[in-house]
Amino acid sequence: MKNKPTVIDLFCGCGGLSYGFIEAGYDVLLGIDHWKDAIVTFENTHKNAKGIVADLFKETPQEISKKTGIKNIDVIIGGPPCQGFSIAGKRIIDDERNQLYKSFVSFVDFYKPKAFVMENVPNIVSMGKGIVKDSIIEDFEKLGYSVIYKVMLASEFGVPQNRRRAFFVGTKNNKEFVFPEPITKNPLSAKDAISDLPEKSLTDGTKYKTEPKSDYQKLIRGKSDGIYNHEITNHSEQTTSIISLVPDGGNYKNLPEELRKTRNVNIAWTRLNSKKPSFTIDTGHRHHFHYKYNRVPTVRESARIQSFPDTFIFLGSKTSQYKQVGNAVPPILGN
Template identity: 40%
Template sequence: MDRTYTAIDLFCGAGGLTEGLRQAGFHVLAGNDFDEAAGRTFAATHKEAKFLPGPVQDITAKALLKAAGLKKGELDCLVGGPPCQAFSVYNHKRGMHDERSQLFREYLRLVEGLSPRWVVMENVTGITSAGDGEALQAILSGFKQLGYNVEYKVLRAEEYGVPQERRRVVFVGNREGIQIEWPEKTHGEGLKPFTTIRDALSDLPALANGEDKGIQQYVREPIGEYQSLLRGGSNSVVNHSAPRLAPINIERMKHIPAGGSWRDIPYELLPAGMKKARRCDHTKRYGRMTWDGLSGTVLTKCDVHWGAFIHPEQDRAITVREAARIQSFPDWFTFEGSRTEQYIQVGNAVPPLLGRRIGESILLADALKYSTSAIAAE
């Protein structure tokens, strides 16, 4: 069926899921987020979409429909990832008492007001166990009450070409009884080899700790499919400046080989709080990436104290652009705001490449439905 598929992105952030849907063939008409810097990024990188700023609690279905130029029931797909901090395993006080855990109800409110054909909701895997499963059951029953048949599945970003170990729960459903198709894995055992850090970063200019060269040129021709894909039509690199780390951290990094971590740092150089750590603790802290491996999950703060965010060769933390590459953002995607805000935007995003696969699976499900209907009508 040859037609335009429309979408609206709630909790859109910088627009990772929007970008993935665009690549799949959707026209994303509107987005909403309360983060002002992320909104500037979204508006600058997706000019065809109308950005509605402010808390989702203040957004009405009527306003979204007006922004999209649609009537209730005409939207093909409503997507969104309610803020996940309340469900994250990194939040030791996580649970349904956290007000952020109730934001999925705002998503359901807007599903009711918009009546989209398809719904997609993304979150951290912790949502399945938070509150002893209360959140999961509330989401599923909420969709069911609105007439949607919804399934959920844990998707691994690395199995779809993203150079990062990242697990997310994705809910997909529709109100038309269409069979849900999940994206086929493209990378892994028996498939394409996983996309590595080398595939993602090896063509980017070298930097010293704290160095900011502004807009830069690539250091070589693209190596491999992934670099070519992410460069697109770009001829320069933006958002590629190194955070300035304290001299003690640079001294620590000198002792950490590729694939190493805090365990390789001499005892006298360890932070005071880590001198008492057991060898089995803090497995990712002060980790250095390896060229031929995957990244761990990109967080909202690529801080060497938090995880394996040290460049494979250079004694520095990875840049916003390198984090964006690991998340599969195209190089033309410029992140607005302070560097801290840029890292947050990248870390909070759905990897566009994963979003693309999800979008393609929805289009496939629709195509199968219409082809089956056509055959039945003959």
């Protein structure tokens, strides 16, 4: 136990990324986010970790270190939200839009961990024709780190979802890091992930009524004593009748012409495809529907698609739970 590398998760949300680290044998000590609900879920699911609600626009690593008593750390992980980057010449500059990224850099500078993992949206590597990516690498190289990056596709690593995230990994003292190769060419499907969950709502803690229907379901149930966060959304009669016209894996193009424009976004009226990995789970916009039932996936179904184990229980309002799930890095990808 004593030799597990220690971790701080910045902008931790509910802690999808750091949960993956726990499963991989790390000791997550601390998560920081300015979002109270997410921190409540984080603390409840990361038993050894402390979660603190703090605005990383304002709080410095010095203040956090003083507050928590954490003076040394082996690994810093996190995904600073990026609202685009402001660049001048070939550099990311110090303005408000870049401050959360700069905050991540300042934590690495302060703690000088053995390694860091910074994740972000996949197009960060092409922003500003690559200047953003080059500038990120340079910022960390200045602190003495060797940095490599890769855009990873979750479905190639045992997650039933085609989510892409960019990862920058830095190591000190020229220690080499190699990104893992994809583990499968036959990705898991939405059906593999959720076919054992019923059409109707369940009270939290309801026992499983069936055996797992796939190896993935067996894995994800783990030691859970039942099903949580499976409360369905009741749609209007109009919504239910429109979505009933869309087949498994279909979308608005399957609707009669006059109904196609009932929602003004391209992604509207999309159903999961039972035979394929899910598209990227969002934060609860209610445009993506179950492959079979005439409703959006529940929080638990979304969590399954994100590879959260059934023991990982989301707290807060249902809207907040959807957001926590949708924002997260799939734990199995983090792992």
